[in-house]
Amino acid sequence: MIIREIREDEIEQLTELYFHYTKKENLPEIPKEKIKSIWNEIQKNPCVHYFVIESENQIAASCILSTTPSFIRGGSAYGVIEHVVTDSRFRKRGFAKELLTYSLEYAWNQGCTEVMLLSGFDDTGAHRIYEKLGFDRHERIGFIKFKP
Template identity: 40%
Template structure:
């Protein structure tokens, strides 16, 4: 892992910098308007334990993910967490940044007493699936979704 990475909870003030890594999510990803990004970061941070996490080197946002902690009625009332929108700047992949942001998200979930952390991907690329496995995630469930928007186009590079 790159020892120079700093992971932290993002604030609305980080919105503009956070939008750059999302440009590398997929070629058909529609960029979130800045004011809406600021509002959404603030909304997420008001959910107990939840956060948009940011990984940066020398103050430059290079990786991010969103962690949502969900209150629960099973497992003795212990919450669970969902990770979404994992992305690393294309020019900085393979350096441990994505793993660092996922480690930070899981550590936060454990600190909030979550009994599990779930992550799903629409990617079928072997490199993407291997990345999540190398970060400690197990492909162990069958997922279903019903979409309002069309599925994003997967990048081939």
């Protein structure tokens, strides 16, 4: 198992991995030009990190950590983790825990004083993992609004 940032040649594997994360209707096909544009934006932004676990020569799990500079808490940054997903063939091996531990350590080293994580309301198995890592579901209330 290797934890690292994703490479451009793995984007197709990442999009396939997302089928283990969300419904197919949430994954419309993206034209190759747009994929390249998204990749270029990710590469230019030092605050966005797509971390992956490589196992058996493929991407087994991934998440996104975004860090944001802030004028609160003495100018410390904060982090947000999203799209935590493990390929169903690799579940129950502790990959999510390892990936999140790595992401948290990375955030702390970048000067973040807090990291928030968003999760689907009904994913209780994942919630247990998050709480074991110290995430507190009662500390904040999260809201989401989708574009109409």
